[in-house]
Amino acid sequence: MAEITFDGVTKIFGDDIRAVDELSLHVDDGEFMVLVGPSGCGKTTALRMLAGLEDITSGSLSIGGTVVNNVLPKDRDVAMVFQNYALYPHMTVAQNMGFALKIRGQSKAEVAKKVGEAAAILRLTEYLDRRPKALSGGQRQRVAMGRAIVRSPQAFLMDEPLSNLDAQLRVEMRLEIARIQRLLGVATVYVTHDQIEAMTMGDRVAVMRGGRLQQCDTPQDLYDHPRNEFVAGFMGSPPMNLLRVGLEANADGIALVLGSQRLDVPTSYCSSHDLPTVDGPGVVFGIRPEDVEVLDASSSDSIMTRVERREALGAEILVHLSLVDAEGDNAVIVNDSGAFVARPTRLVAKMGPRSGVAVGDQIQVRLNREHFHFFDADSGLSLRRNQ
Amino acid sequence: MTLKRRRQLAGVVFALPAIALVVGFIGIPIGQAIYYSFTQWNGLTSTWIGTSTWTQAFHNTNLWTALRNNGLLLLSVPFALAIPLCIAVLLHQRVAGWRIFRSIYFLPTAISWVVLGLVAERFFAYQGTLNSIIHALGFSHVSTNMLGYESEALIALGITFVFTMIGTNTMLFLTGLATLDPSLEEAARIDGAGRWRIFRSITLPHLRRFIQLAFVMTVIALFSALFSLIFVMTGGGPGYATTTMEFLIYETGFNQGDFGTAALYGLILFVITGIVGVVQLRLIGSNE
Amino acid sequence: MTTLMPPKRQRKIGRWILFGSMMVVAVIMLYPFWIMIITSLKSESQFLSGGGFSWLSWSTLTSVIPIGQEVLSSTIVCSSSILIILCVGLPAGFAFSKLRFRMSTVVFLVIVSAMMVPLQAILMPEFVNVTKLGLTGGYFGAILVYAALGTPFSVFLFSTYFRGVPDELIEAGIVDGLGYFGVTWRLIVPIAVPAIATVTVLQFIQIWDDLLVGLLFIQNTSERPITVGLAVLSAGRTTSIPALMAGSIVSAVPAMVVYLGFQRYLVKGLTMGIDR
Numbered sequence: 001m002a003e004i005t006f007d008g009v010t011k012i013f014g015d016d017i018r019a020v021d022e023l024s025l026h027v028d029d030g031e032f033m034v035l036v037g038p039s040g041c042g043k044t045t046a047l048r049m050l051a052g053l054e055d056i057t058s059g060s061l062s063i064g065g066t067v068v069n070n071v072l073p074k075d076r077d078v079a080m081v082f083q084n085y086a087l088y089p090h091m092t093v094a095q096n097m098g099f100a101l102k103i104r105g106q107s108k109a110e111v112a113k114k115v116g117e118a119a120a121i122l123r124l125t126e127y128l129d130r131r132p133k134a135l136s137g138g139q140r141q142r143v144a145m146g147r148a149i150v151r152s153p154q155a156f157l158m159d160e161p162l163s164n165l166d167a168q169l170r171v172e173m174r175l176e177i178a179r180i181q182r183l184l185g186v187a188t189v190y191v192t193h194d195q196i197e198a199m200t201m202g203d204r205v206a207v208m209r210g211g212r213l214q215q216c217d218t219p220q221d222l223y224d225h226p227r228n229e230f231v232a233g234f235m236g237s238p239p240m241n242l243l244r245v246g247l248e249a250n251a252d253g254i255a256l257v258l259g260s261q262r263l264d265v266p267t268s269y270c271s272s273h274d275l276p277t278v279d280g281p282g283v284v285f286g287i288r289p290e291d292v293e294v295l296d297a298s299s300s301d302s303i304m305t306r307v308e309r310r311e312a313l314g315a316e317i318l319v320h321l322s323l324v325d326a327e328g329d330n331a332v333i334v335n336d337s338g339a340f341v342a343r344p345t346r347l348v349a350k351m352g353p354r355s356g357v358a359v360g361d362q363i364q365v366r367l368n369r370e371h372f373h374f375f376d377a378d379s380g381l382s383l384r385r386n387q
Numbered sequence: 388m389t390l391k392r393r394r395q396l397a398g399v400v401f402a403l404p405a406i407a408l409v410v411g412f413i414g415i416p417i418g419q420a421i422y423y424s425f426t427q428w429n430g431l432t433s434t435w436i437g438t439s440t441w442t443q444a445f446h447n448t449n450l451w452t453a454l455r456n457n458g459l460l461l462l463s464v465p466f467a468l469a470i471p472l473c474i475a476v477l478l479h480q481r482v483a484g485w486r487i488f489r490s491i492y493f494l495p496t497a498i499s500w501v502v503l504g505l506v507a508e509r510f511f512a513y514q515g516t517l518n519s520i521i522h523a524l525g526f527s528h529v530s531t532n533m534l535g536y537e538s539e540a541l542i543a544l545g546i547t548f549v550f551t552m553i554g555t556n557t558m559l560f561l562t563g564l565a566t567l568d569p570s571l572e573e574a575a576r577i578d579g580a581g582r583w584r585i586f587r588s589i590t591l592p593h594l595r596r597f598i599q600l601a602f603v604m605t606v607i608a609l610f611s612a613l614f615s616l617i618f619v620m621t622g623g624g625p626g627y628a629t630t631t632m633e634f635l636i637y638e639t640g641f642n643q644g645d646f647g648t649a650a651l652y653g654l655i656l657f658v659i660t661g662i663v664g665v666v667q668l669r670l671i672g673s674n675e
Numbered sequence: 676m677t678t679l680m681p682p683k684r685q686r687k688i689g690r691w692i693l694f695g696s697m698m699v700v701a702v703i704m705l706y707p708f709w710i711m712i713i714t715s716l717k718s719e720s721q722f723l724s725g726g727g728f729s730w731l732s733w734s735t736l737t738s739v740i741p742i743g744q745e746v747l748s749s750t751i752v753c754s755s756s757i758l759i760i761l762c763v764g765l766p767a768g769f770a771f772s773k774l775r776f777r778m779s780t781v782v783f784l785v786i787v788s789a790m791m792v793p794l795q796a797i798l799m800p801e802f803v804n805v806t807k808l809g810l811t812g813g814y815f816g817a818i819l820v821y822a823a824l825g826t827p828f829s830v831f832l833f834s835t836y837f838r839g840v841p842d843e844l845i846e847a848g849i850v851d852g853l854g855y856f857g858v859t860w861r862l863i864v865p866i867a868v869p870a871i872a873t874v875t876v877l878q879f880i881q882i883w884d885d886l887l888v889g890l891l892f893i894q895n896t897s898e899r900p901i902t903v904g905l906a907v908l909s910a911g912r913t914t915s916i917p918a919l920m921a922g923s924i925v926s927a928v929p930a931m932v933v934y935l936g937f938q939r940y941l942v943k944g945l946t947m948g949i950d951r
Contacts, residue, residue: 053846055389072390074852086843090865100851147851397855398774405767405786405826408759412801412823413789419800430803474700482693490935491701497934498707498927499884501906505923506707508909509714509916514725516710553704558942611793615886615902619909633795640799641891650799657796664791 002064002154003029004050004187009059011045011211019045021211022059027155030185032178034202036192037234042211043191044159050189051080051157063154079148083160085140087132087147094119094128097146111150118149121180138169145177149184156181156188162197174200195235199223207231224371229380232286232373238318241289241347244377246282247275254278256285258323261303266369273374273383283383286373289318292349294357295364302364305347307357317355321347324362417657420650428647440647450652452627453635456541460609460631463545467552467605468598474553475560476586489561496554500612504619507547508534511620537628540621544629547616552608556601563597564590603667610660632656708927715921722917732917739918740904741897742925749900749926752814752889753882756821757875760829763822764874768833769863773845774855783834790827794820794887802891810892817892817900821882829874836870837863873940876933880941883930901926 004027011020020042027033035043048054049061052073060067068076079100087096097118098111106114119125122142132140141161148156161177162170178201181188192198198205199219206216207230215227226232232240246257253270255262269275276283295302305321323346349365357363374383424440426433444450474492478485495503510516513532521529533539567590575585614633617623623630623638630638633656640649714722721727736742770776771783794801801820810816840863848858864871889903899907905922908914934941 051846051850052390053849055391070389072393073849074854078850080847080850082843082847084841084843086841086847088844088847088862088865090868103852103857147847394774394855395776398770398776398779401766401770401774401855401859402776402779402782404763405830406782408763408819408823408826409786409789412820413792413797413827414785416797416800416804417792419804420797423800428799430799430806477693477697477700480693482690482697485697488697488701490938492704493938494931494934495704495707497880497884497930498923499886499902499905499930501884501886501902501909502711502923502927503707505905505909505919506710509710510706514723516706550703562942607791607793611795614795615884615906618886618890619906622910633793636795636798637887640802646799646803653796653798656793660791660793660796664788667791 002187003027003031004033004155004189005060005062006046006050007060007062009046009049009061010057011042011049011054012057018211020049023208023211023213025206025213025216027187027189029187032181032188032190032201032203034190034192034198034205035208036195036198036205037208037214039193040210041208043193043208045211046208047080047157047159047189047191050155051078052076077151077154078157079151079153079155081144081148081156081158081161083163085132085144085161085164087140087143089132092129092131093124093135093143093146096132096143097150100147100151114150114152115146118146121149121183122146137165138173141165141169141173142176145180149180152184153186156186156190158188158190160192161190163192163194170197177201195237199235205235207234209234225382225384226286226373227382229284229286229375232375232382236288238289238348238350240286240373241292242375243285243287243347244282245285247278247280249278257282258303261323263303263367264301265372269372269374272385274385275374275383276377281377283377284375284380286375287347287367288371289348289350291368291371292321292347293366293368294349294351294355295366298364299366301369302366305363305365307359307361307363308346310357310359312353315353317351317353317357319349319351319355319357321349321363321365323347420653420657423647424651424654426647428650429644430646433647436647440651444648444651447648449627449630449635449639450655453630453632453652456627456629457610457631459541460545460548460613461606463549464602464605464609467549468556468601470549471553471556471601472560472594472598474557475564476590478557478561479564492557493554495551496558500551500615501619503547503551504616507543507550507616508620511543534621535625537625540625540628544613544616544620547620548609548613551616552605556605559597559601559604560594563594567593600667603663606663607660610656610663632659711920711924711927715917715924717917719915719917722915729917732915732921736918736921736925739915740908740922742901742904742922744897745899745901745904746925746929748814748893748898749883749902752817752821752893752900753879755814755818756825756882757878759818759822760825760878761871761874764826764829765833765864765867765871766859767826767830768835768870769837769859771830772834772837773840773842783830786827787831788827790831794824798887798891805892811894813895814893814898817888820888820892821878821885824888825874825878825881829878832874833867833870836867840866869940869943872937873943876937876940879933880930883926 006023006025009020009023010018013019023042023046025033035046037043045054049056052068052071056069061069063076063078088099091099094115098115101111101114115128116125119128122145124139124142124146127135127139132143135143144161158177162173165173174197190201202219204216205219205222207214207222209230215222215231217225222231222235226235226240229242233242243258248255248257248262250262250264252264253267254275255264304324306324307319308322309320311318347365351357375381376383423433425435425437426440427436478489478492511531511533513530517533518530521531531539533543571589572585575589580588610631611633613631614637617629617631617634621629623634632652636649636652636656639645639652715732716728716730718727718729718731721729767786771779805811805816805820808816810819844862845858848862853861884902886902886906889900890906893899893903901922905919905926908922909919
């Protein structure tokens, strides 16, 4: 067991394709680290460099304090679970799981014992003599896990191990993998594009985009305090509403310009955030769908919207809203140079299943003042001051 | 050493024996054939004589006879495709026992063309099966001896060639038919198409690339696999009536001892098969 | 179209016509076997006169044709060549599909295009080279020539096959602690069993049935393969034809057994690259 450190690790494919750009990331011993991001963000390449399947262009990568840039995969003592499981088709489940140990010259009895233990943990004992072909998808996935477990390696590397399973099984295995990882306490790097997996499984989550690390935090911190617009939009489903708005001074402090409507910004945000000056370039205002609440009557902190679409998901309803001007037209937001910004002025709200809103309704919604997010209009970085 | 280097090194090491074998036994001889075609060569000593081997060769009637024979044999290719196509369609109807029939049809493919040549010789011989059939049909005064006459020996060879190709080509077409989506045929039937219409508008277009492949394989066999048949059936005769390019090479080199000219003939054969090969590549390329 | 027959009956007649034509084709395709068997069961004089039945050609077969020796030669040449073709073709196919190196695509295309070169085209230089190397004395010359001629196809077939094997499988082996030799021997070879079977069956029939290489590259008459033995005997034209037919049957049996047993692999190999 060991900690893993990426220090300025870069991977360039061909001449100029930067798959991973200056990645610095530390995974503690026993920690479950999830790398998440859209496809092509470099997360899998990072994992493959860690496994030793891809050369490192520059930077240093260490496992357990040893730099492993030039260490062969077999000497890194890491185990990998592949997306398509990569089970050896000509071997039984037991042979698949014991293969790495056999190669390393462990005695038959020892291998059998370790395979037996791992099989018990994974509830595979009755399938040990089967070939991969005769297993279901979930069982194959567990064998792939078992192949990693038996080695008691320094680290587990998992490359989208659940993406080939159906939805229900995925939920089940999500819990299963997290349980086993906690049980064994082995440092784990888990790659996924699924932000729900990232949120539910990781001790910490590293969000990547375009080869760069965007933010690495605990799931809750990531959700509550996204460091930039991308993270805010990527984590959470449906994603955070992001609106480009102007700022305006009012009696108590400042207000957001939402078309012809105004929304007061609580003064506390002025001290916790580096908000730009009034009449400046404006900001990107973020609010999560669950922080949008329907009111029965108008109030000082509500805005007027119209229901455009309604998606009933059973446990909740997603309501797509558009800002409404006093005249009832869709809001238009004017940017600092006076030009119209073609930014959608739509909001998604998560509502209770019994909410009676209907398409076409004009409703008042209140945005939860506790959970406003502000991002720089140009860089997209969060304006929240570091505490 | 980086991982990529290790992988590439392994790749080179793994590929090397194959490269060595192919270069040593196929690549180098091609180069030598070009060189020796400009020499007087008996296998031991060679003297550079420039292009005179070439001019002599092209004035040699044997070369033109052989090329003509190959050309005439090309006329058998349509039969070597059409007959297997019919058989494949028959098999594809899946009547009772079709698997047994399939095995029977493919069985001759397993035996050597030497053996098939021996049998064909019996078939066409004066006291052979062909004459028995003719007599049985009531033409008792007619007797053939096709392998004995210059005008007929090549026809006998062509018929034998068609027979030997039946198994392979049927197999190809049957595979092609098996990949035909049956719902296409059903859709056509619902649209009111008759059997012949379905065959022409659906089955044949679907089989196109299989027919192309069979065509190329048949032509290549025609230029490079008839040796066994000719060797046992006619020995190239009577005269040069059944001498094809490949047999001419053997005959010139090993019976006349003229290695230089034989090497040159080899080059001509190489060019011909090369053209067929390029055509094949083009066909494959146009399908993908 | 109108017909007086009810459709069911019409279909039944159609089936019979179909069955009948298939029987006709079957008779034609079985003709070689029938004539071999019937002719081998006659003495020479019975063969000339047309009637009768005799085991003579079978009981004297070994004195007319050194059949045991020839079958042994064929077996040695065949199995050695196939072994080389597999040992050379499998790693190369793996290399060209999974261990790409600089220029590997070009090299691969060159090797595959060698499939199209008929032996006759390079026969003279080949013969002289192999003779100069002193390899026409035993089996070695023929074995190497067969191996070289069979290698391009096997490289093509193996590389096509391995292209369908996921990269992750190899990577899993590497993470599990194997080197590339280990990956090849312990993972790739077991996975490739169907491809190995296809190459083996196709090459077996090809080499067992071949005449030209055996005829020229095995100079010792006592080391002749069976196919060459039969061809040379028939060319002599003094041989008893019933005995020749008996010998033909003996030569045909192994190839037919392989053929019927592994038909599936044969079809797969023949249509490689076109049916997927």
